[in-house]
Amino acid sequence: QSALTQPASVSGSPGQSITISCTGTSSDIGTYKLVSWYQQHPGKAPKLIIYETTNRPSGVSNRFSGSRSGNTASLSISGLQAEDEADYYCCSYAVSPTWVFGGGTKVTVL
């Protein structure tokens, strides 16, 4: 199972909106539609911010939203804040079962 494809980096100014793409295949995102997103600050454990493609856990800001089209999922962050600067990883449930992660996207707040 190959890793999902994410851009290495995305940047934006405070208050702006950004979108991170996550491209898989018909064996993962395209079939199971079960994508999750994780935020990881340096030296910290990952934190779930989106599950089952579009759902936010309790306590996660509504500035974070998820979507999917075909084999590509996306994470959008609106009203970008300094605290959003972190690494973001997508993950898809896949056959067997297995779980496949993206390579990660570093978000920089300019």
Added chain:
Amino acid sequence: EVQLVESGGGLVQPGGSLRLSCAASGFTVSSTYMSWVRQAPGKGLEWVSFLYTGGNTFYADSVKGRFTISRDISKNTLSLQMNSLRAEDTAVYYCAGTTTNPFYFGHWGQGALVTVSS
């Protein structure tokens, strides 16, 4: 409050063995979908192993036949027995659990560093 605390990390020589433990509080490991996820230094996340509530186990191809996931219900802990360790197994190993369904990783521990080197 849900909490996961890993222990057992350290330095081990290639070909050696190590056992990681993950102590859970706020939920019971027997009714939680539990996983191990690792992160090599400076790299991304990689799923390693999964334990269904019913007891079925699953492994990534990279560790199949070398790693064994298990749980101790009496101690409410999850374990990962790692044998025949290789340099490429060097990583921070995270314990993760979800009570609702197995499709994502809802709660994470702080991680345990495993270094495989001579």
